[in-house]
Structure formats: C-alpha cells, structure tokens
Amino acid sequence: MPLKKIGDFSISYLQILNEKGVVDAKLEPKLSDDELHKLYRTMLLARETDARMLKLQRQGRLGTFGPGTGQEAAFTAPISAASDEDWIVGTFREPGARLFRGEPLSQYLAYFNGYEEGNTFDPAKRVLPMSVIVASQTLHAVGLAYAMQYKGEKDSAVITFLGDGATSEGDFHEALNFASVWQAPVVFIVQNNQWAISTPRKMQTRAKTIAQRAVAYDMPGIQVDGNDPLAMYQATKEALDRAHAGEGPTLIEAVTYRLMMHTTADDPKKYRSEDEEKEWWKKDPLTRFRVYLENKGLLDEKSHAALATEIKAYIDDEVKKFEAATDWPPDISFDHVLGTRHPSIERQRTAFLANLNKEAANG
Amino acid sequence: MPLKKIGDFSISYLQILNEKGVVDAKLEPKLSDDELHKLYRTMLLARETDARMLKLQRQGRLGTFGPGTGQEAAFTAPISAASDEDWIVGTFREPGARLFRGEPLSQYLAYFNGYEEGNTFDPAKRVLPMSVIVASQTLHAVGLAYAMQYKGEKDSAVITFLGDGATSEGDFHEALNFASVWQAPVVFIVQNNQWAISTPRKMQTRAKTIAQRAVAYDMPGIQVDGNDPLAMYQATKEALDRAHAGEGPTLIEAVTYRLMMHTTADDPKKYRSEDEEKEWWKKDPLTRFRVYLENKGLLDEKSHAALATEIKAYIDDEVKKFEAATDWPPDISFDHVLGTRHPSIERQRTAFLANLNKEAANG
Amino acid sequence: MAKLNMVQAINLALTEEMANDENVIVLGEDVGVDGGVFRVTDGLHDKFGEKRVIDTPLAESAIVGASIGMAMAGLRPVAEMQFSGFSYLSIPQLEGNASRMRARTMGKWTCPLVLRMPYGGAVRALEHHSESREAMYATIPGVTVVIPSGPRNARALMLAAIRDPDPVVFMEPKRSYRAFREEVPEEEEVRELGKAQVVQAGTDLTVVAWGAMMRPTLKAVDLIQKKRNITIELIDLLTIAPMDADTIVESVKKTGRCVVVQEAPRSFGASSEIVARINDDALLYLEAPVGRVTNYDVVTPYFGREMMYLPDEQRIARSLEETLDF
Amino acid sequence: MAKLNMVQAINLALTEEMANDENVIVLGEDVGVDGGVFRVTDGLHDKFGEKRVIDTPLAESAIVGASIGMAMAGLRPVAEMQFSGFSYLSIPQLEGNASRMRARTMGKWTCPLVLRMPYGGAVRALEHHSESREAMYATIPGVTVVIPSGPRNARALMLAAIRDPDPVVFMEPKRSYRAFREEVPEEEEVRELGKAQVVQAGTDLTVVAWGAMMRPTLKAVDLIQKKRNITIELIDLLTIAPMDADTIVESVKKTGRCVVVQEAPRSFGASSEIVARINDDALLYLEAPVGRVTNYDVVTPYFGREMMYLPDEQRIARSLEETLDF
Numbered sequence A, B: 001m002p003l004k005k006i007g008d009f010s011i012s013y014l015q016i017l018n019e020k021g022v023v024d025a026k027l028e029p030k031l032s033d034d035e036l037h038k039l040y041r042t043m044l045l046a047r048e049t050d051a052r053m054l055k056l057q058r059q060g061r062l063g064t065f066g067p068g069t070g071q072e073a074a075f076t077a078p079i080s081a082a083s084d085e086d087w088i089v090g091t092f093r094e095p096g097a098r099l100f101r102g103e104p105l106s107q108y109l110a111y112f113n114g115y116e117e118g119n120t121f122d123p124a125k126r127v128l129p130m131s132v133i134v135a136s137q138t139l140h141a142v143g144l145a146y147a148m149q150y151k152g153e154k155d156s157a158v159i160t161f162l163g164d165g166a167t168s169e170g171d172f173h174e175a176l177n178f179a180s181v182w183q184a185p186v187v188f189i190v191q192n193n194q195w196a197i198s199t200p201r202k203m204q205t206r207a208k209t210i211a212q213r214a215v216a217y218d219m220p221g222i223q224v225d226g227n228d229p230l231a232m233y234q235a236t237k238e239a240l241d242r243a244h245a246g247e248g249p250t251l252i253e254a255v256t257y258r259l260m261m262h263t264t265a266d267d268p269k270k271y272r273s274e275d276e277e278k279e280w281w282k283k284d285p286l287t288r289f290r291v292y293l294e295n296k297g298l299l300d301e302k303s304h305a306a307l308a309t310e311i312k313a314y315i316d317d318e319v320k321k322f323e324a325a326t327d328w329p330p331d332i333s334f335d336h337v338l339g340t341r342h343p344s345i346e347r348q349r350t351a352f353l354a355n356l357n358k359e360a361a362n363g
Numbered sequence C, D: 001m002a003k004l005n006m007v008q009a010i011n012l013a014l015t016e017e018m019a020n021d022e023n024v025i026v027l028g029e030d031v032g033v034d035g036g037v038f039r040v041t042d043g044l045h046d047k048f049g050e051k052r053v054i055d056t057p058l059a060e061s062a063i064v065g066a067s068i069g070m071a072m073a074g075l076r077p078v079a080e081m082q083f084s085g086f087s088y089l090s091i092p093q094l095e096g097n098a099s100r101m102r103a104r105t106m107g108k109w110t111c112p113l114v115l116r117m118p119y120g121g122a123v124r125a126l127e128h129h130s131e132s133r134e135a136m137y138a139t140i141p142g143v144t145v146v147i148p149s150g151p152r153n154a155r156a157l158m159l160a161a162i163r164d165p166d167p168v169v170f171m172e173p174k175r176s177y178r179a180f181r182e183e184v185p186e187e188e189e190v191r192e193l194g195k196a197q198v199v200q201a202g203t204d205l206t207v208v209a210w211g212a213m214m215r216p217t218l219k220a221v222d223l224i225q226k227k228r229n230i231t232i233e234l235i236d237l238l239t240i241a242p243m244d245a246d247t248i249v250e251s252v253k254k255t256g257r258c259v260v261v262q263e264a265p266r267s268f269g270a271s272s273e274i275v276a277r278i279n280d281d282a283l284l285y286l287e288a289p290v291g292r293v294t295n296y297d298v299v300t301p302y303f304g305r306e307m308m309y310l311p312d313e314q315r316i317a318r319s320l321e322e323t324l325d326f
C-alpha cells in the first residue's frame, strides 16, 4: 500500500528571438514579409500612440489612460497569429491588438476622453469593447467561445488578455475552469508585465510562474518571452490551432514589462527603481524586432524613416479627427439604458434637457 | 535559444489502511489507544447522528440537513491530528469535526431546526460557526491564520473544509493564493465526495485530481484516500507540522463519497445509480477502521456493542434536550442586528411585539 | 388551458421559447440532469440536450460572466442562480458588465440574458435561502427586475424576459412555486415588462404588492372589502425596476389612500420607492400616510422564527383598516 | 489644530488608531508602499510595517473574506476597496458573512471591520470610477453605511467606525478628497455613528444632503437664504444606514418643507428612503411634496458627459425655490 506518484507535470519557456535580435532558426515561424511588416508597423504605431497620448494627457487634452509601452509584442503578435474569424477580448492596455484589427485611433482617443463613442468599434471586427474590471472579461471570452462551438463556427477561437494582477481574481480561476470543462476554444494570454500598479509580480503569487496555473486544469500552459514577437506569434498560433481543432483552451504567460506608469495618474517612482526600468528597456521588443527585420533585409534606415513618417501622419490625422468631433449629444445616456424605452426614464430625459436649458439661460 | 523546461511538478496519493482494513506498517501513524478510540467513537457518533436526524426530519421534527455518512474519516481524522489550539473552519457537512471538539449534539440539532441558538458553540473551542456559502469560509480561514501569525500564536493553525463542488468558486482560488502569498498556516481539506448535489466530480473540473491545484500556488498538495482514517490523520498531521513550523499552507484532497442524499430535500436517484453507491459502501471508513481496531485488539464484539449503546444513550439524551428547549424569544433578531442598538430598529421591535400580541389576541 | 403551478408554468415558458428559438440556452448548477433543485428546468435536458441545457461547475460569477459572452455572440442565455442568496456572487458581472454593455457601446453591443432565481422566505430552509433583496438589483440602472406572483403571469413574463433585448433579473417567489395552480392558456401569452397590473379595480383604497405577498394581500383585501363594504384597487407590481409608478399614482389620485406590502426589510426597499413616487406625483391627493407592511430591519432570522417576521394576512388587514380609518 | 484636507484627515484617524490599538490592521491593493492610489494610507507602511499595512494580491473578495477571519480572531481590519466600483466583488462576503456573523451566532461571534472605499463622480476617471451606490449597501441589515462630507467629520467618523463592534462600510466622496481643508482638532474627536448632524438650524425649509453633495448644497442654501431672507435647516446625513430619520422628521415637523439632494440615480436611493420616513412619521406636517434633486436613472455616463448629470448648485437652488413656492 502506497504513497505513490499519480501525476507528473512540467512547464516550459519559449524564446525565439533574443534580446539582441538573434533568431533561433529551428523555431523561427514562417511569416510572410507582409505579415512581418504589418506586425512591426502595428507595434510601432502602438508605441507612438502612447507617446502622443501622454503628450495630449499632460496638456489636458485627454483623460487618464494606461500606456502599453514595452508590451507591444505581447499584445500585438498574438493577433497577427489569428484570423479575422477569431475574437479578441481584452482590457484597456492592448492598443496594438485593437489597432491591428483596424480600430480607428480617433475612437480609441474618444474613449480615453470620456465618450462612449470611443467604444463603438464595428462588432463585425470581433473585438469586444474594452473592459476595466480586471479578469471579468476572461469569462466573457469563455461564453463567447462556447457560443462559437455551439454555432459550429469551428474556425473561430477567442483570444483574451489579462494582467498578472488580474490572475489573482476569482473570475480568472472560474474562467480557466469553465474553459477547461467545456473544452472551449480560448487562448488566455497573461500579460505578466511584473507590476499591478505598485504591486510586484512576486506579491501576486508565490508560484515561480503563472503558466503553471494551467496544471490545475489539465490545460496546456507555457511561459513565453513576451518581448519576443516571434515567440508570442508561435505560441499563440499553436494554441489557436488546438482551439480550432476542438482541443480546448491554452494558457500563455507572456513575460514582459510595463515600461511606463500604470496610468497617467500614477507615479512609479513611489515603488520601483529606475534601474529596474533600464534593465527592461534593454529587452525592448521593438528594438530586437527591428534588428531581425533588418537582418532579413525587410527594413533599413530609410524605409524605417518612411514608416515613422507615415505613422506620424496617421496619428496627426486621427488626433485632428478626434479633436474636431463635436457631435456629443448630452442626453445620449437616456437612449441606451434599455432597448425598450420606459416612460419614467423618458420623463427624466425631458427634465434633464429642461435643466440644461435653464443652466444655459443662466449662463 | 530554447524551448526549455522550467518547472517540474508531481502529485502523490496516500493510503495507509485499505478497504479490507489491512494497514501499511511502514506508514502507520503512532496514535495512542485513547486517540484511536476517540476517533472511532466520534466517527460512529457522526454516523449514528445522521441516522437519527434523518428519522427526525422524516417525522417533521427537524428541518433540512445534509448527511455526512461515508465521509466520517475525511472530516473527523483531521481533527484528531490537531491540537486544541488549532482552528476548524467548515461547512454544514462535517458533524464529526464539530462533535470531536465537544459541540453538544443538541445544539447541532437546534441549528438544523432553524434556531440561531444552534450556532453558539463556545468560541474558546476554536470552531467557527457553520458556513453555507460554499468556499466563502476558506477565506475566513486564511484571515484567521494570518491573525495567528500576527499574534505570534505559533501553535495555532487552521483546518478548513470544503467540497469538490466548492473548488470551482473563485473564493477558493483566492484563498489558496492569499494563503500561499502570506505563507499562512492553513490546511485546506477538500472533501471530494464525488458529487455536488447532482453534479459529478468530473463535471466540476477536467483535471485528474483536485490536489494538483496546489501546483498553481507552489504549495504542497496531496491526494489521500479519504475513507482511510489513518491516511487522513497522517496527511493532516504533516500539514499541521509544516504550518506550525511557519512553512505555510497545504492542500489535501480527500477522495471519499457522499453515501446518502445531498440534503433531505434531494433525491439522488434522479442522477446516479444505486450500483455506484453500493461500490462505495464497500469502502466504508467505519468498517475498515473497526477491522483495524479489532486486529489491534482494541475492540471486539462486546466492547463495540457497549460503545453503540453509550452513543445511542447520548443521542437520546441530546434529542430530548433539544426537544425540551422552549426558550426561543421571538424578538431575538432585534438583539443581534448591531452591537450598538439603533432607535429606529428598537421602535420596530416594539411594533413587532405589538403585532405578535394582536395576532395572539385574535387567536 | 391547463391548470399549472408556477414551477410548471415557468417550465412551460422555457420549453416553448427553447423550441421557438435555438439561440435560447439554459445554464446553471444542477439545471440539467436533475432538472434544478426546484425542478423548474425538469425535462429540458432530455428534450434539448446537454449543449442547450448546461450543468455548470459551481460558480455563480462564471455562470453570469459566461452568459454575457454568449449573449454578446447572439445567444439568449437563461441562467439560473440556485437561490437568490448566492446570486450576489454574480452582481459584479451584472452591475459591471451586463447592465452596461448597451450604454458602454451606445447600443453596438447588447446583453440579452435572463437571470432566474428563486427568492423569498417561508420554506423552512437554511440560512441564505429566505431573503428578499429585489431592491439590491433595482439599484442597478440597465437591468429590468421582474417578480411574477402566479403561474399565469410567471409564464407570460418569462417569455417577455427571454425576448427582451437587455438583462432581466427574474425573481421567482419560491414560496409560491407549488402553493396554487392557475389556468395557463395553451396559446402563447406574453406580458409586457415594465408594467404593473391592476388586479382588481376599486375606489376606496389602493393596495400594492408583488411576489409571494400577493396571496395574503388578496385575502386581506377580500376580508376588508366585505367587512366594510368598500372596493379596494389592488395592484400587482410585477416589474420592480424600472418601476411603473404611473399605474400606482393614477390609482392613488382616485382613492386617496394607499398601502404597500413588502416581504423585504422595511428600509431601502421597493415600498420606499413607491412612497417616493407618490410624493413626487400625487402627494396632494393623499388623505393618509401611505401604509407600509414590511419585514423588519433585522438580519433575516433562521426559519424557526421567520414566520413571525413576514407580513401575513392579519397584519396586512390591520394596516388596511388603519389607513382607511386615518 | 491643523488645516487638513479629507485625505489627510482620514490618514490621521488611521494613524491615531493604529498607534492606539495594535489590533488595527490596514489591507488592500496598493495601500502599503504606494500609500494607496489616493494616498489615503500614505506613510502607514513606513510607520507600522508590512505586517500591519498589507499590500494584498488583486482580489476584493479575498480582501474582505480574509478581513472577516481576522476580525473573528480579534483583530480590527480596515480594508480598502480601491474604488467602490470594484467593491461589489466583496458583497457576497459582506452580505453573506460579515453582516450576519453577530445574528448567526447570537453575538458569540462578531465582525468588527471597516470597508473603506472612495466613491462618486466628477473626477474625470474611466468607467466604474464614478458611481454612487450607497443604497446597495444600505439594503443589507447588519451593516452600518457611513459617508463623511468633510475632513473633520471624516476623521471623527473613521475613529468611530474602527471602534464599532460591527462591519462598517465607509464611503469616501473622492471628489471631496482634496477639494477643501478644515480645522481638525489635534485631540481625539469621535463622532457617533447612526446620527445625522444639523449643520445649521432654520425654520423655513429642511434640506438634507450627504457626501460630495454637501458643498453645492451649502452654496445653494446660502444663496436662497440671502435671496429670500429666510432660514434653512441643513442636515448632513452622515450615516446612510441605519438611518437617523428622527433628526429629519423633527426638522420637517418644524419647517413643513424638505428638499433632499442625492448624487445617486433617482430611483431606489437614500432620497426615496427619506421620503418614506417622512411619510411614516411626519406626512401631515408637509406643506409641499419633498423635493428631490438627484442623478437620473441611467447608466453612469463616461466623464465627458457626467457633469451634466450630477446635481449642481444651480439645480439645487432651483429645487429649493420650487419647494418654497409650492
């Protein structure tokens, strides 16, 4: 009679393109030149978007937002591995994921300037509106994935993003468990950027990796260099292939770093050292990806300058569009409480508008 | 550059006393005769309590309750491994755990007959009141354990019970994670009795074991034959020793079976076969423990009969006490809303009592 | 026409609408093989299969969170909370996501889901199985809170709830599940949400109740009408939020007197909201303070004492008389 | 005496009581090293160490669930919810366990914990950061819901909350965190929970407000008093539940007119409860319907539009005049 081993598990780590831009040829994914270019462009666009938004915010022309700088590979490359049939369910820190799918930057800006108009990206693009309650969106992803299974949309899986902090919420556990029980086509991508506001990763969980959470649900799990776009692409691709084949969910831990503040309301100097930040700048996903593309002959000084110019022009344009928008009907909230209008709420609208008129009359 | 293994984990299973009552001498814990006797007595008392309560319930003399029959080893043996300094935080399906600590059966009955008086067991006994919201109590256990650490009560750990169904709740995940991060002295004991009402264990989670949840938190985890009192004793003892030594929490999965209905409001025939029940009766923890004690010369036909008589007399007495109680002041709920009485609520008490008087006057 | 109890009537509505619309999915704890702990979903698993009638793991937030994802993908999930006392685990998903999806996206995304839950007391159950907390849900804009009072309106409201384009919290008075039967028409009957029902017209007093309180209220109304030879207008609220106060206000303008019967604790309940609406729109018509028969501001007692705390026919009748005599 | 803003005043109370009583523990997301996202707990980590000022993992249910265990073991946890919009994740623990521990065990066990949370609008923040849902908490018997309106009462109420033997939900109007300073006495000042405060006496009208609404209300009251040469009795509710309606009722009996100002949506809020209490105990004294200045029954708009929805000085002033002229 026994004390016997009944289960063995292991967790692996994947890196394909290292900090210096050197690629592991055996593992290198086969992306077309166009695909590589779109991926790099979107990552750069996300980076430049952060920079511009920070400026706008500091000038009082934009509300609070949370920059994604440093995480561009982790949240953009997964989308480059997906098809348009796959869904994206994320938070407010994955600009690259949304922009990759064609969300107009002007809308993204409107959102962070306090307008619901910024959350109206075409549902046909299969990107859910941004979610603020951490981890809650991971359950939406599971329900969505169930619906895809139910409707027989075999080519449609769901990619959902969350942060290292969000992994501590009960909702994340429930999402992993439901996805596993239902064998739902979901790819959970944890953006482990080492910080949840001021709380370091090691205080979120004592486990060495977040990827090993997968063991609890007999689910494939892997830790990936989240600053390596090729590894992120490859890990997501494999997970999506399994999901499409009916083989259920996967957990991917992307090890990355939030290079800037949590949001513009935050000051990281309160809780972390600039040395730490400097170390991570050396692992910048854009730098290594640029080296890779240059080595492949897909980019050089000149074409990079052209790309930067093109992106700047796009951002300029979208900022103009965003700032030129004036059609913000005040009573719009009354339109969207319920689809079926209720007389009592409609009367409140009338009172609301009358009040506005009186205030306008009083100056 | 690598796809490299970065973590290896395994889960073990422990059984010491098998279904036939044969013990593994190498693993046999050193319990004194008195300890063994108290453990067996409490398990038998729990079993007989269920039988009596079922009768009372069917006669309309008791409200709904959930029998623990079949799980006596899983919820009693852990307490026999604890000292009086250790806390118990459980649900409503561990009569043996409470009775072991001396909770009067009459109180237990009052609880299931709809009186708060049944939940007033002496706090000095370190048994928290019964908890109904599944998994929520596991967080109380963690907070309690933190308080023990904080107060420097090194000999005090917390044993918390939950069911296989409860493992699906977010609260359980949060409790495991907090316990791990705080290295809190908690022993989580999952009573995996194969069913959560009508939902079988395999539909709660797809993982082969519940014990492997521990991997997610770098926490020791073990699967134990929950119908084996010696294994349950031993696994809990080791976990408590670690907890007392400041080495943090442990997860124990007790593989057992709910031999009766979920509660007296439930009919298992709707969802499971009698064959399955029969198979598990063969693994009855009481039967094998009796064989073990007989083999050790600690019990024989005659002394067992005496024990049964003593237990019956105790139950008879306590049922009488329970049924003789008449002091149920109607307005007691007004006493215990808040410690500081509020005039508006006190006026409601007056109105409440006036109403009762009017109804009494009207017959 | 068949005589059904409320459990059967809700079961009928679910069966009908699942047959009508393959996007309707039922999910929850023990709703499948077992047919629900109250048997409300009995037979659906056999009829529609495990893909449409899902026995979920034990996790209320996940049940509603996943339902939101399903709803956003075009399905019509009907999720069961086994008891309203455990439904609060799903409030973060309901308040934080379901109720806002339409407002958040200016209607680009919606969340048509029904959250069914048995609620209320008088069934001799353990702690957490007896509360009446409809007001908690009613504080959330973007959610419609519905409480049927009998088999017929339960069936008709459930059909409306499933077809509603937004989240509906459908609270079922479990005390009334099997308490009585009613004729339920065989043909489809749908009752518009957001509307109260004048159950009987009257001129001397307005009485408002809902859910399990309708039965004792009806009896008290009968008693006092006969005793005093008057007519009482009885209103069944049916939708708690958004509340159809107009029907109440119109009635009070006619009768000048009103009593509200509420199973929930006295403070911060729907009866307070009704008084506020009468204050807003019909104060000058009042000939007496609005009478309120309610539970008390105590933690719901265990079942040994609960019946003393719940409004009953006698207490309601006394309140009607007090308000009439004021 | 020092001039402090509300953030500093609450920080002072926490510092004082942590020094007084080593059972007081502060925990929550980012409350330690960072001192909280609003800096309310700034400096405590340095002063009292990481065992007493705990940066927890990101999990609201766990923060409150663990606090319950601590409280049952004799500690006095003061838990922070980073924003009230995320506090609903802890309602199951609060409603299901903390609020009931005393009733569940007839006082053998109690749960003395404080649940601090910034709430309310007008800070130009993302979704979920602007709601005013005190009524949701007020529906839970066994919980005291407190809302300070200024630095001085914030400090005095916080001391009372920590010493209270039961769970207190302490909602901090974040709009008022740094809006103004007040003299806060150096010596200990404790303000009894469950009591409203008559901020200024008056005979012509009763006005009730709380939290961030006190400032615009005070201005409107000043304006109308001067304009009309009348006196207005202004009441700061301070405790939402259990509500001190007596103070309001006494005032209304004197003035015959009342206006309530509420930041929350119109329906199912504390203003409805106040009207209900006036109905119960002072209806005959009313010379006009109780005026209610509130937000609307809509999903809280993003910050681009929110200011139009919140009651402001002008709207309040108009309502005072309407009620006076009725």
Ligand SMILES: Cc1ncc(C[n+]2csc(CCOP(=O)(O)OP(=O)(O)O)c2C)c(N)n1
Residues within 6 Å of the ligand: A093, A132, A133, A134, A162, A163, A164, A165, A166, A167, A191, A193, A195, A196, A197, A258, A262, D029, D058, D082, D086, D089
């Ligand atoms: C349920 C919930 N609690 C608290 C917050 C406030 N909050 C916003 S972001 C954040 C930290 C999130 O950390 P992480 O998940 O690591 O994501 P990151 O910000 O690093 O992208 C917190 C606490 C929230 N949005 N939701």
Ligand SMILES: Cc1ncc(C[n+]2csc(CCOP(=O)(O)OP(=O)(O)O)c2C)c(N)n1
Residues within 6 Å of the ligand: B093, B132, B133, B134, B162, B163, B164, B165, B166, B167, B191, B193, B195, B196, B197, B258, B262, C029, C058, C082, C086, C089
């Ligand atoms: C949060 C919550 N949801 C639902 C219930 C209703 N309920 C009571 S026991 C139970 C099943 C529990 O199963 P398990 O955890 O395996 O414990 P067991 O009953 O087998 O002892 C359910 C669903 C509850 N008590 N709490």
Ligand SMILES: [Mg+2]
Residues within 6 Å of the ligand: A163, A164, A165, A191, A192, A193, A194, A195, A196, A197
């Ligand atoms: Mg992070």
Ligand SMILES: [Mg+2]
Residues within 6 Å of the ligand: B163, B164, B165, B191, B192, B193, B194, B195, B196, B197
């Ligand atoms: Mg079980």
